[in-house]
Amino acid sequence: xxxxxxxxxxxxxxxxxxxxxxxxxxxxxxxxxxxxxxxxxxxxxxxxxxxxxxxxxxxxxxxxxxxxxxxxxxxxxxxxxxxxxxxxxxxxxxxxxxxxxxxxxxxxxxxxxxxxxxxxxxxxxxxxxxxxxxxxxxxxxxxxxxxxxxxxxxxxxxxxxxxxxxxxxxxxxxxxxxxxxxxxxxxxxxxxxxxxxxxxxxxxxxxxxxxxxxxxxxxx
Amino acid sequence: xxxxxxxxxxxxxxxxxxxxxxxxxxxxxxxxxxxxxxxxxxxxxxxxxxxxxxxxxxxxxxxxxxxxxxxxxxxxxxxxxxxxxxxxxxxxxxxxxxxxxxx
Numbered sequence: 147x148x149x150x151x152x153x154x155x156x157x158x159x160x161x162x163x164x165x166x167x168x169x170x171x172x173x174x175x176x177x178x179x180x181x182x183x184x185x186x187x188x189x190x191x192x193x194x195x196x197x198x199x200x201x202x203x204x205x206x207x208x209x210x211x212x213x214x215x216x217x218x219x220x221x222x223x224x225x226x227x228x229x230x231x232x233x234x235x236x237x238x239x240x241x242x243x244x245x246x247x248x249x250x251x252x253x254x255x256x257x258x259x260x261x262x263x264x265x266x267x268x269x270x271x272x273x274x275x276x277x278x279x280x281x282x283x284x285x286x287x288x289x290x291x292x293x294x295x296x297x298x299x300x301x302x303x304x305x306x307x308x309x310x311x312x313x314x315x316x317x318x319x320x321x322x323x324x325x326x327x328x329x330x331x332x333x334x335x336x337x338x339x340x341x342x343x344x345x346x347x348x349x350x351x352x353x354x355x356x357x358x359x360x361x362x363x364x365x366x
Numbered sequence: 367x368x369x370x371x372x373x374x375x376x377x378x379x380x381x382x383x384x385x386x387x388x389x390x391x392x393x394x395x396x397x398x399x400x401x402x403x404x405x406x407x408x409x410x411x412x413x414x415x416x417x418x419x420x421x422x423x424x425x426x427x428x429x430x431x432x433x434x435x436x437x438x439x440x441x442x443x444x445x446x447x448x449x450x451x452x453x454x455x456x457x458x459x460x461x462x463x464x465x466x467x468x469x
Binding site: 198199200217219220221222225226228230231232233234235236237241242244245246284285288289290 | 373379432434436437
C-alpha cells in the first residue's frame with residue numbers, strides 16, 4: 147500500500163485581529179518526520195490543534211491523499227499528544243492503553259518496560275515524567291496514520307529523550323509524524339525535514355544556518 | 367462496538383458522582399409527584415445530565431483528548447452517555463416506585 151500524504155494548506159488563524167497563522171503550507175507523508183520549530187507564541191500548538199480538528203481556523207485545507215479532513219481525530223486518522231496530560235485520572239493505565247493502542251502494535255507496546263511497570267496503576271499514581279512517557283508511547287502506538295507530537299521532550303530527562311528518538315524513528319517507518327518542541331537539537335536530530343513558523347508563515351529549512359537568518363537561533 | 371461501549375462507560379464513570387447527585391434529586395422530585403409526565407421526566411434528566419457534563423467539562427476538559435485520540439467526537443460521547451444515563455435513571459425510578467409500594 148503506498149504511503150498516505152497529509153497536506154495542510156492555506157491555514158489562517160487570528161485572535162482579536164492579531165494574525166497568528168496566515169501563510170501555512172506543509173506536507174507530511176507516512177515514513178517521514180517533520181520537525182516544526184518556532185518562537186513562543188508563533189502558533190505551533192495552534193497549528194497542530196487545527197490539523198487535529200480541535201481548534202477552529204478562519205480558513206484551512208487539510209487533506210489525506212486528497213480527501214478533505216474536517217476533524218483529523220475522527221475515525222483515528224490523526225492522533226495528537228497535547229502539551230498537558232490527557233489521560234483520565236481514575237482509570238487504570240492498562241484499560242486506557244487498550245482503547246488507544248493499535249491491536250497490531252499491542253505486543254510491541256506490551257513489551258515496553260515502562261508499561262509493564264505501571265500498567266496496574268492509575269495516572270494519578272505516576273510521576274509527571276513517567277506519565278508523559280506513557281502518554282507519548284500510547285499516541286505513537288495508536289491506530290492513527292499520522293501523529294502530532296506537541297513538546298514530547300518536555301518534562302522528561304535527557305536520557306529518556308535519547309531513548310525516545312529511536313522509538314519515534316521506528317514509528318515513522320509506518321506513520322507520518324509532525325513534532326514540535328523547544329529543545330530544537332532533539333527536533334533537528336529526529337526530523338527528516340524542518341519547518342520554521344515565522345511571522346505566521348511556514349519556512350522550509352534546508353540548512354540549519356537559516357534558523358539563525360530567520361532569528362530563531364542567536365548564532366552565538 | 368465493544369470499544370465504543372468501554373469508552374462510553376469510562377466517560378460515564380467519570381460523571382458518576384455528579385450524576386448520582388442529580389439522579390437522586392430527579393427521582394425524589396418524580397417520587398413526590400412533581401414531574402410525572404414523560405416529557406417532564408426526560409427533560410429533568412436532560413437538565414441533570416447537562417449540569418453533570420458541564421461540571422465535568424470545567425474540571426476535566428483536558429481528558430477529552432483521550433476520547434478524541436480514541437477516534438470519538440465529544441458530541442457522540444455525550445449522546446451515548448446520555449442514553450446510558452436515561453437507562454440508569456428509568457431503572458432506579460422503577461426500583462424506587464416498587465420499594466415505595468412494598469414498604
